Amino acid sequence: AQSVTQLDSHVSVSEGTPVLLRCNYSSSYSPSLFWYVQHPNKGLQLLLKYTSAATLVKGINGFEAEFKKSETSFHLTKPSAHMSDAAEYFCVVSLDSSYKLIFGSGTRLLVRP
Amino acid sequence: NAGVTQTPKFQVLKTGQSMTLQCAQDMNHEYMSWYRQDPGMGLRLIHYSVGAGITDQGEVPNGYNVSRSTTEDFPLRLLSAAPSQTSVYFCASSSTGQGLGGYTFGSGTRLTVV
Numbered sequence: 001a002q003s004v005t006q007l008d009s010h011v012s013v014s015e016g017t018p019v020l021l022r023c024n025y026s027s028s029y030s031p032s033l034f035w036y037v038q039h040p041n042k043g044l045q046l047l048l049k050y051t052s053a054a055t056l057v058k059g060i061n062g063f064e065a066e067f068k069k070s071e072t073s074f075h076l077t078k079p080s081a082h083m084s085d086a087a088e089y090f091c092v093v094s095l096d097s098s099y100k101l102i103f104g105s106g107t108r109l110l111v112r113p
Numbered sequence: 114n115a116g117v118t119q120t121p122k123f124q125v126l127k128t129g130q131s132m133t134l135q136c137a138q139d140m141n142h143e144y145m146s147w148y149r150q151d152p153g154m155g156l157r158l159i160h161y162s163v164g165a166g167i168t169d170q171g172e173v174p175n176g177y178n179v180s181r182s183t184t185e186d187f188p189l190r191l192l193s194a195a196p197s198q199t200s201v202y203f204c205a206s207s208s209t210g211q212g213l214g215g216y217t218f219g220s221g222t223r224l225t226v227v
Contacts, residue, residue, distance in 0.1 A: 043218040103155030
């Protein structure tokens with residue numbers, strides 16, 4: 001069965017420092033993996049997706065993620081945090097390569113001035 | 114603007130009342146789904162539809178009904194509201210043109226059942 005574990009419920013960084021949000025997945029199939037961002041009282045926006053092409057995936061707003069099959073990980077990174085990055089981030093796996101999505105529990109990113 | 118529109122944005126219900134959460138998309142997407150978001154639990158799939166006239170259950174379907182009579186609309190019905198259904202509800206749509214997981218989400222409906 002597919003599942004997603006986000007290893008940190010909260011991450012706090014200073015503006016201008018790197019961001020690392022960790023995600024591990026479990027899947028019986030070659031997975032499709034995604035990162036979504038949710039700003040306060042807003043809907044969800046797709047940051048990036050991995051669908052078995054290049055293992056390093058670049059997304060919007062300077063974010064990227066690397067798919068590591070040997071580690072079953074799909075960590076999200078950004079070289080330099082901006083105040084506007086403060087939000088909740090969800091790692092998501094596609095269920096059985098269908099349209100159904102399984103969400104992680106989320107990581108809340110706090111950016112300190 | 115093209116996208117997914119959810120109404121209402123906020124709703125308070127009394128236990129036992131029924132209501133329908135509306136969802137409409139104007140992108141001609143085949144796939145639509147409903148999720149609920151609870152603190153610390155991410156989003157959980159309630160029901161989904163792969164096209165007009167076709168619906169199926171997700172992870173947490175109990176207490177909810179759906180129908181898909183048109184491509185554009187996918188309403189979610191609460192039959193007899195319970196406090197456990199207090200949550201934020203999101204509707205999402207996707208098409209094969211966006212690729213797997215290329216969902217567009219609505220802005221959500223915050224429901225409180227008292």
